[in-house]
Amino acid sequence: FGAAALSRNLEAAAASHPGAQARFLRVYQAQSDFLEMTAAGGKPRFAALLSARQALSLTQEEALLDGADLIEPLRAAVRANLASFR
Numbered sequence: 001f002g003a004a005a006l007s008r009n010l011e012a013a014a015a016s017h018p019g020a021q022a023r024f025l026r027v028y029q030a031q032s033d034f035l036e037m038t039a040a041g042g043k044p045r046f047a048a049l050l051s052a053r054q055a056l057s058l059t060q061e062e063a064l065l066d067g068a069d070l071i072e073p074l075r076a077a078v079r080a081n082l083a084s085f086r
Contacts, residue, residue, distance in 0.1 A: 005050065006033065006049065006050075006051075009033075009049045009050050010022075010024065010035060010049065013035045013037075013047040013049065014035065016047070017037045017039075017047070017064065019039065019040070020037040020038060020039045020042075021037070021038045021039075021040075022035050022036065022037055023035070023036040023038075024036075025046075027052075027074060027078075029077075029078040029081055029082070030052075030055055030056070030074050030077035030078050030081065031051060031055045031077065031081060032048070032049075032051050032052035032055045032056060032074065032077065033049040033050075033051045033052055034046045034047060034048055034049060034052055034070075035047040035049060037064055043066075044067065045064035045065060045066060045067075046064060046065045046066075046067060046070060047064055047065075048065060048070075055077050056070070056073040056074065056076075056077055057073070058073070
C-alpha cells in the first residue's frame with residue numbers, strides 16, 4: 001500500500017528510457033530515491049523519483065541527470081536532515 005506511488009514512479013521512469021538498464025537507488029540520509037539508468041556502453045545517469053525531486057527541490061521530472069549534478073543537492077539534504085535529527 002505504501003509503495004504504490006513509488007511503484008508507479010519507477011514504472012514511468014523506466015518506460016521513459018527504453019533499452020537502458022535500470023537500478024533502484026535509495027539515499028536514506030537524503031530521503032531520496034533514484035533510478036540509475038545505463039544505456040549499453042554508456043555512462044550511468046539518474047532519474048530523480050518523486051522523493052528526490054521533493055527532498056532536493058529538483059524541477060525536472062523526465063530528464064536524466066548526471067551524478068555530478070546531484071552531489072551538492074544531496075550534500076545539502078543530508079546536512080539538513082542530520083542537523084534536524086539532533
